[in-house]
Amino acid sequence: xxxxxxxxxxxxxxxxxxxxxxxxxxxxxxxxxxxxxxxxxxxxxxxxxxxxxxxxxxxxxxxxxxxxxxxxxxxxxxxxxxxxxxxxxxxxxxxxxxxxxxxxxxxxxxxxxxxxxxxx
Amino acid sequence: xxxxxxxxxxxxxxxxxxxxxxxxxxxxxxxxxxxxxxxxxxxxxxxxxxxxxxxxxxxxxxxxxxxxxxxxxxxxxxxxxxxxxxxxxxxxxxxxxxxxxxxxxxx
Numbered sequence: 001x002x003x004x005x006x007x008x009x010x011x012x013x014x015x016x017x018x019x020x021x022x023x024x025x026x027x028x029x030x031x032x033x034x035x036x037x038x039x040x041x042x043x044x045x046x047x048x049x050x051x052x053x054x055x056x057x058x059x060x061x062x063x064x065x066x067x068x069x070x071x072x073x074x075x076x077x078x079x080x081x082x083x084x085x086x087x088x089x090x091x092x093x094x095x096x097x098x099x100x101x102x103x104x105x106x107x108x109x110x111x112x113x114x115x116x117x118x119x120x
Numbered sequence: 121x122x123x124x125x126x127x128x129x130x131x132x133x134x135x136x137x138x139x140x141x142x143x144x145x146x147x148x149x150x151x152x153x154x155x156x157x158x159x160x161x162x163x164x165x166x167x168x169x170x171x172x173x174x175x176x177x178x179x180x181x182x183x184x185x186x187x188x189x190x191x192x193x194x195x196x197x198x199x200x201x202x203x204x205x206x207x208x209x210x211x212x213x214x215x216x217x218x219x220x221x222x223x224x225x226x227x
Contacts, residue, residue, distance in 0.1 A: 035216065045164065045207055047216035059214050095163060099211075106154050106170070106211035110163040 002026040002109045004096040009114030016086050020114060022079040022096030030055065030074050033099030035107060036081050038092035038116075048094070049081060053102030064090075086118045122146055122210050126219035134227045139195040141222045143208035148188045152212040155184055155193045158221075159204045167206075168193065200226050 008020040020036070035050040049070045050059045058070040069082045079096060096111040123146040133139055143153065151171040156164035166175050168184035171191055181196040195202055203226045208219040 037216075044221045045209070045218040047218070050214065050216065061215050100169065104211060105214070105216055106152060107156075107164075107209065108166050108169065108175075110165075112163055 002098065004098065004109065004111035006094065006096050006111045006114040009094065009116045011117045011119065012086055013120050014087060014118055016118070017082070017084045018086065018116060020081040020083065020094055020096075020116075022081075022111060024077045024079065024096075024098070027098065029053075029072055029077050029079060031102055033101065033103060033105045034072070034079050035097045035099065035105060036070070036079075037095045037097050037107070037110075038090075039095070039113075040089075040092040043092075046092075050099075050105055051079070053099070083116070086116075088118050090116060091118045092116060121215055122149060122213060122217050124208050124210055124217055124219040126206075126208060126222050128222060129220065130223045130225070132225045132227050133198050135200055136197050139198050139202075139224060141193045141206055141208075141224075143186075143191045143193070143219050145189045145191070145210060149210045149212035151187050152210055153184075153186070153191045154209045154211065155182075156207045156209060157202075157204045158207065164207060195224075198224075198226070202226075 003025045005023045036048040067085045071080045093113040095113045097107040098109040100106040153171045155168040158164040172184045205221045
C-alpha cells in the first residue's frame with residue numbers, strides 16, 4: 001500500500017527555519033517524481049517544489065525559490081523540504097505528493113499533511 | 121506558467137442531479153490534466169488522471185473529458201458523500217498548477 005507520512009511541522013517565528021520529512025512506504029521514491037504542495041487555511045492548492053525520480057533536478061515555485069531546498073535519502077526512502085527565512089505567508093498545511101511516473105509530476109497519492117505556522 | 125480556471129466556484133446541487141465542472145487552461149496542455157476531490161480535513165484524492173482515465177476504486181459516476189485547453193469533470197447522479205471541493209491540476213509543465221477549486225454543496 002502506498003503511504004507517505006509527513007512530519008516536522010510546527011510553530012516558527014518569521015525568519016526561522018523548519019525541515020519537513022516525508023517517509024514513503026509501499027513504493028521506491030527513486031522510481032517516481034515527488035512534490036510538496038501546500039494549502040493555506042481556507043485556500044486552494046499551491047505547488048511548492050518537486051524532484052524527478054532520477055533525482056537529477058529539483059524545482060521550486062518562485063514564491064519559495066532561494067529559501068527552500070529539496071533533498072532525498074534513498075536509503076531511508078525519505079524526502080525532505082528544508083525551509084529557511086520563513087514568512088507569515090508560508091503558513092499552510094504541507095503535503096508530500098507522489099507522481100505518476102519517474103518524470104511525470106501529475107499526482108496520484110497525497111500524504112496526510114503537516115501544518116506549518118509562521119507567527120511571532 | 122499554465123493558469124487553470126475552473127467554473128463554477130460554487131455549486132449547490134440536489135442528490136441524483138448531474139454535476140459538470142469545467143477547467144480551462146491558459147495554453148494547450150494535451151491530456152496532462154487531473155482531477156481531485158478534497159473533503160474538509162482530508163487530503164486530496166485522485167478521481168481522474170490524464171483528462172479521462174478512470175482510477176481504481178473511484179465510483180463510476182465520476183468521469184472526465186477534454187484535451188488541449190478545455191476539460192470537464194462530470195458527476196452523474198450526485199450522492200450526499202460527494203459534497204467536497206474539486207480541483208483540476210496540470211502536469212504538462214513546471215510549475216505545476218491547480219485550478220482555484222469548485223465547492224459542491226448538497227441541497
